[in-house]
Amino acid sequence: MSEQQPIIELKNLRKLFPVNKTSLWEQEEKFVHAVDDVSFVLHPGEVLALVGESGCGKSTLALTLMNLETPTEGQIFFEGRDVTHLSGKPLQEMRRHIQMVFQDPYESLNPTMTIGDIVAEPLVVHRLEPNKQARQDRVVRALEDAGLKPASNFMHRYPHELSGGQRQRVVIAGALVLEPKVLLADEPVSMLDVSIRAEILNLLASLRETRGISVLFITHDLGTVAYFADRIAVMYLGRIVEMGGTLSVLERPLHPYTKALLSVMPVPNPRLRRERIILQGETPNPIDLPSGCRFHPRCPIAQPHCQQTDPAWREIEPAHWAACLEV
Amino acid sequence: MSDTAVSTTSIRGFWRSFRRSRMGLIGLFMFLVVVLMAVFAPAIAPYDPKEVVRVTIDDIYAAPSAEHWLGTDDAGRDVLSNFIYGSRVSLIVGFFASFISIFIGSFVGIVAGFYGGRAENILMRFTDIMLVIPDLPLAVVIVALTKPSLWNIIFVIGALGWTGSARLVRSQTLAVKQRKFVLRARSIGAGNMHIIRYHILPMVLPLIVVNTVLVISLAILNESTLSFLGLSDPTALSWGQMLNFAFTRGAMSARAWWALVMPGLGIVWAVLACTLLGQGLEQVLNPRLETHHLAVGVQMVDRGAEVQA
Ligand SMILES: Nc1ncnc2c1ncn2[C@@H]1O[C@H](COP(=O)(O)OP(=O)(O)OP(=O)(O)O)[C@@H](O)[C@H]1O
């Protein structure tokens, strides 16, 4: 993208969760390497898709980015300002500009609050519209922007009276009402019916068009992002293994993990069709990481040196990066 | 924000499901009987227990008659009237003491559960200490050392009866705190106070309501016990005090069963009413929380009931 200042920049971000020691004799403390040395930038108005299988640390990355989990190491910049160690009021103020849509719309709404109150809550928290009528108007607009029309049908209902898709729209409305600069969408459609997924995805795509919001779109399904992400980052066991423009990643994947993901993706476009690569073995657990390249136990093209050397992050084509010794 | 939260529809819905609980209805009925009796005591009671009466030997422990439906006590006063007025003291102590208990318990429980860390450690250690000290002997000591006035008794019972509620509220707070909507509230920039007020409290409140009703019965029982031991406000005649007088002033040897049975029945009635009502409320508030595994659990209320046993 352009040379303008990135809206979000992560530098070597790391989030480790300590694990309870299981045996009396184990001396060293162990950690879940949920996010391990992740760096990337998000430009204004850009949609960056973060793709990876379940448990690779996508949600943790998003939560750490908002300081909902304290980063273990590394730095987070928001509009060029280091926000890694913010707390209290400045942190709450920063969160206003970065909104999140959570994975599970059934759990992320308070069952004792009406839809109207839920969507108004961000305004109340930030004391943005003290005038009740003005606040109401903004809530109505947000609900209708999120596709809940007419809003008056929903304002006084409780979350349990709504379908999953409608709830996710409520979450999106609650995020939009603050007019954020960044939207973190954490698998917003993974818990929804296939039939509703396209609607929600179209909604997110159109929001980017009309409002110029930057979106970090988290998903485990390459297929859902292909058509509206500008760039794709592929994550494996807490680390980004490949990143580049959507077309280059989809058409010329560099990392064997990306290739494997793409090969099992059902594609209507025959140009993209490849031989299926079925990965061997299970995802290693993020506590005892494999030595060298963390993908080597499952990598179809692994070489002996892959067990010793952790591959560096290299720009292999212009603006197309990967971490693999064999490309 | 919350002014629409408790709408008339939810109150109507609440009543509709409460009606389905037979035990709850019985409890409510029994509870209302006591409350009405206490409120309208002057209208119902045939005599005024404070009135000075001239007593002859025949009036002491007089058997039930047309004049005194439930006989008289050691001072020749009408047992029925004493009984009706006694409900006032029992209820006053029950309400106020349980409010004190619930207030302290909820505060300690929410602060400990929500903030965690050192605050939680200190508060819960303190709760554990309070829990292992037997309430009654301590209450006896405190009341004996201070003036046994009605408000002292309320305060002592209230200040000693909060530990169960604190633990209950804490565990519910811990559970609610983990839920995704609290994380969402944080992500929109909400501070701790806002989260407690709008997310923790409404989810813990049903538990607090149920617990209050149960703690009322506990407080009534404690007051009766203290009065029975002779530690009560001499000017406030309660059921426990009626029992105390009956026992210490020869009702047994006079075979004046009426002086013993009525206050005893009153205590059992009130305690049973609160327990049934609490259980009925619990049944309704539980599904309304509409949560899978974190709602007010049966075992939680059972623990509350154990405390009072
Ligand atoms: N609070 C926590 N304490 C300990 N471990 C955690 C915690 N949160 C996440 N983890 C671990 O961190 C790893 C990454 O979890 P995360 O939820 O970020 O994965 P994900 O990519 O979002 O997966 P999914 O697609 O299933 O949502 C997992 O191994 C998980 O068990």
Ligand code: SF4
């Ligand atoms: S470095 Fe080796 S093991 Fe890792 S992805 Fe490349 S080829 Fe496979």
Ligand SMILES: [Mg+2]
């Ligand atoms: Mg996740």
